Amino acid sequence: TTNNFLKQEFIKQSFDSEKILVCPHGVELNLFGQTLSRDQALVKLNLDELAKKKILLYTGSFKTMNFSKGLAEILRALKILNDPQLFFAAVGGSKENIIEYQAMADSLGLTGQASFLAPVSQPTLGNWQQAADVLLMPFPDQAHYRYFMAPLKMFEYLAAAKPIIASDLPSIRQVLSDEVCWFCQPGNPNDLADKISYVFTHQELAEQKSRAAGELAKNFSWPMRAE
Numbered sequence: 117t118t119n120n121f122l123k124q125e126f127i128k129q130s131f132d133s134e135k136i137l138v139c140p141h142g143v144e145l146n147l148f149g150q151t152l153s154r155d156q157a158l159v160k161l162n163l164d165e166l167a168k169k170k171i172l173l174y175t176g177s178f179k180t181m182n183f184s185k186g187l188a189e190i191l192r193a194l195k196i197l198n199d200p201q202l203f204f205a206a207v208g209g210s211k212e213n214i215i216e217y218q219a220m221a222d223s224l225g226l227t228g229q230a231s232f233l234a235p236v237s238q239p240t241l242g243n244w245q246q247a248a249d250v251l252l253m254p255f256p257d258q259a260h261y262r263y264f265m266a267p268l269k270m271f272e273y274l275a276a277a278k279p280i281i282a283s284d285l286p287s288i289r290q291v292l293s294d295e296v297c298w299f300c301q302p303g304n305p306n307d308l309a310d311k312i313s314y315v316f317t318h319q320e321l322a323e324q325k326s327r328a329a330g331e332l333a334k335n336f337s338w339p340m341r342a343e
Contacts, residue, residue, distance in 0.1 A: 117136060117137075117138055117139075118138070118139065118140055118141060118266035119138065119140065119263075119264070119265075119266050119287055119290050120138055120290060121263040121264060121286070121287065122138075122263075122264055123136045123138050139341065140266055140271070140290070140291055140336060141266050141267075141268050141270075141271055141336070142271065142336050142337060142338045142340070142341045143268075143271035143272055143274070143275045143333060143336050143337065143338075144238070144337075144338060145275055145333065145334070145337050147238050147239055147241075147242045148238075148241075148242045148245060148271075148272045148275035148276055148333075149275040149276070149277070149330065149333060150242055150243075150246055152243065152246040153246075154246065154247055154248075154249075155167060156246075157243045157244070157246035157247035158247045160243045161240070161243050161244065161247055163247065166203055166247070168201070169201055169202070169203040170199070170201050170202050170203065170249050170250075170316060171203050171204075171205060171247060171248045171249045171250075172190065172194070172202060172203070172204045172205070172248070172249070172250050172252055172312065173204075173205050173206075173207070173244060173245065173247075173248035173250070173251050173252065174186075174187060174190060174204075174205070174206040174207070174251075174252045174253070175206075175207045175208050175241055175244065175245065175251075175269050175272065176207075176208045176267065176268070176269045177208055177209065177210070177213075178206060178208070178209040178210065178213040178214075178216075178217060178232075179210075179213055180260070180265075181260070183256070183258060183260065183261075184256055185255055185256070185261075186252070186253070186254035186255050186256060186283065186302075187206055187217050188217075188220060189254050189256075189303060189304070189305045189308055190204060190206075190252055190254060190305075190308065191204070191217070191220055191221050191224055191226060191230060192224070192305035193305040193306075193308040193309040193312060194224075194226055194229060194230065194309075195224045195225070195226060195305075196305060196306060196309040197309050197312060197313060200229070202229065202312075203229055203230070203231075204226075204229060204230045204231070205230075205231045205232075205233065205244070205248075206230075206231070206232045206233065207233045207234075207235070207236060207241060207244050208233070208234070208235045208236075208241075209232055209233070209234065209235075210234075211234070213232075214232040214233070214234065217230075217232050218230070218232050241272070242272075242276075245272065245273070245276035245278065246276060246278075248276075248278055249278070249279070249315075249316075250278065250279045250280075250281060250312060250315050250316075251273040251276060251278050251279065251280045251281070252280075252281050252282075252308075253267065253269060253270065253273065253280065253281070253282040253283065253288070254281065254282070254283050254300055254302070254308055255267075255282075255283040255285060255288075255302060256283070256302050256303050257283070257285065257302035257303055261283070261285055261287065261302075262285045262286055262287060263286060263287055264287065265287050266287065266291075270282070270288065270291055270292065271291075271333065271336045273329070274292075274296065274329045274330070274332050274333035274336070275330065275333035275336075276329075276330075277326045277327060277329055277330030277333070278326050278329070279297075279298070279315045279322045279325060279326055280292070280296065280297035280298070280325075280329060281297065281298045281299075281300055281308065281311045281312065281315065282297050282298075282299060282300070283299070283300060283301075283302040284299035284300065284301060284302065285302060295325065295328050296325055296328045296329040296332050297325060297329065298311045298314065298315060298325075299311075
């Protein structure tokens with residue numbers, strides 16, 4: 117299983133606990149642990165115009181089983197912060213979800229401050245993460261997210277060695293800690309806005325946590341999994 121909560125569900129169904137191995141997902145460090153500078157990554161993405169922006173990034177599908185994954189909270193946090201230097205990009209959405217969230221951004225007066233993109237190749241996704249200033253994962257507090265998920269983006273974010281803001285949920289706490297990320301209250305755009313502001317005003321701590329994230333990612337490489 118990919119986390120301990122799933123293991124417990126199998127045990128409740130009379131599976132032998134000694135026959136259940138808990139293995140979180142892994143990450144391809146060559147793709148997501150690149151040593152590109154932020155500017156180099158922006159050049160690769162043909163996004164030089166964002167060089168002076170503070171880039172917030174979410175990667176992956178925008179919804180799971182039609183459940184929100186926190187993008188609305190990100191947009192509301194962006195509205196609360198009211199900082200024209202902030203730019204939010206979400207990469208990996210379906211066509212219908214892109215239309216939905218772009219309309220939401222426009223309705224909040226965030227036209228030009230938010231961009232929603234279709235899935236890209238893994239190398240390009242790695243470039244996006246290296247171009248970002250903060251990586252976001254504000255999942256809502258629902259049973260699926262609280263207990264059972266093991267998002268691939270969590271391991272990719274670690275490998276990117278960038279500041280991470282994630283929802284404070286038990287499934288996330290199984291991998292992440294306060295040493296490698298900032299936790300925000302699920303479904304609370306005000307708290308998310310506070311955490312985003314804190315990251316940008318505490319650069320030394322942000323760099324410290326980013327380095328720790330990069331080190332933790334090494335535990336989840338596929339060679340480590342093979343061992």
